[in-house]
Amino acid sequence: MRMVFRWYGEGNDRIPLRHIKQIPGVEGIVWALHDVPAGAEWPMEKILQVKEQADKYGLHIDVVESVNVHEDIKLGLPTRKQYIENYKRTIEKLAKVGVKVICYNFMPVFDWLRTELYKELPDGSTALFYEHAKIDAIDPMELVNKIAGNPEFTMPGWEPERLQDLTSLFAAYKHVGEADLWENLKYFLEEIIPVAEQNEIKMAIHPDDPPWPIFGLPRIMTSQENLRKFLQLVDSPYNGITLCSGALGANPQNDIVEMVKEFADRIPFAHIRNVKVYENGDFVETSHRSQDGSLDICRIVKAYHDIGYTGYARPDHGRHIFDEECRPGYGLYDRALGIMYLWGIWDTLQRTKEGESHAGHQ
Numbered sequence: 001m002r003m004v005f006r007w008y009g010e011g012n013d014r015i016p017l018r019h020i021k022q023i024p025g026v027e028g029i030v031w032a033l034h035d036v037p038a039g040a041e042w043p044m045e046k047i048l049q050v051k052e053q054a055d056k057y058g059l060h061i062d063v064v065e066s067v068n069v070h071e072d073i074k075l076g077l078p079t080r081k082q083y084i085e086n087y088k089r090t091i092e093k094l095a096k097v098g099v100k101v102i103c104y105n106f107m108p109v110f111d112w113l114r115t116e117l118y119k120e121l122p123d124g125s126t127a128l129f130y131e132h133a134k135i136d137a138i139d140p141m142e143l144v145n146k147i148a149g150n151p152e153f154t155m156p157g158w159e160p161e162r163l164q165d166l167t168s169l170f171a172a173y174k175h176v177g178e179a180d181l182w183e184n185l186k187y188f189l190e191e192i193i194p195v196a197e198q199n200e201i202k203m204a205i206h207p208d209d210p211p212w213p214i215f216g217l218p219r220i221m222t223s224q225e226n227l228r229k230f231l232q233l234v235d236s237p238y239n240g241i242t243l244c245s246g247a248l249g250a251n252p253q254n255d256i257v258e259m260v261k262e263f264a265d266r267i268p269f270a271h272i273r274n275v276k277v278y279e280n281g282d283f284v285e286t287s288h289r290s291q292d293g294s295l296d297i298c299r300i301v302k303a304y305h306d307i308g309y310t311g312y313a314r315p316d317h318g319r320h321i322f323d324e325e326c327r328p329g330y331g332l333y334d335r336a337l338g339i340m341y342l343w344g345i346w347d348t349l350q351r352t353k354e355g356e357s358h359a360g361h362q
């Protein structure tokens, strides 16, 4: 397991790289050019700038999250051709600076979705929360204003230029059902996976968060069965999954341990975090500790250890703790705690496997 940490870039993230460097076992950043709109080719000078910044702290830039897929590709419009060409050029450029994995998603209109960014937990910390009743009652535009309207920084997946024309986007998706979305995803994969292969970059789709349709928009990266179907669309080691325990785990039907086992050699990137799912299906993000949420993170990490996982992992989200002012879900403290929990489980399993001969000494 190779630990990495999401960083939003100089001037776009309050957390400095020198702090990330101090989290034990973190070897690289998970990054993106957040000011480049979806569908545009990434400029090489901006890519090199991030590499230079990371190099200074001995952090690598192996994992990119995300290169966003333009809506016209998901809609299957004729204009997708140019956006797919741009995507291929970006893959080639990223390969030149040593990138190994590109995370992306194929969710229509909205990326991740929550109803509250600062839900108070019993211990006084706050975290991202999803409430079914609120989603059922709210107008999508109202939610956009709530999520993307006020923060200090733009939120990934909620970029204003992407959401400005919400009405026409919804109209466009009226004619796109699940079957069409699968078709459009297949078309996209058949175009880009050969380029990924040539450039030795593993593409890793992020599951839908949460894993069910929202506002009548189709969502397909939702279950073990659908992930299996996805991997068969283009059966290549370069066509893989970002297995996100928290996204998939919001549906109690999803068994993350089973997914790690079944998709073992097709998971170049793991997001490991916990969620607490309530009786009525609402869920809140919690600390990583198994006892705090509905997912047994110990068993999930053990599943990765059992398959001899050598891919990248990140703690994904964290709560907002110790009065930290941070991006929702992306503070330093709780993600760092999460990493230490993951390492604690991993290192214990590793030592147990190696035997007890060290008698407590290195």
Ligand SMILES: [Mn+2]
Binding pocket: 206, 244, 246, 247, 271, 316
């Ligand atoms: Mn995730």
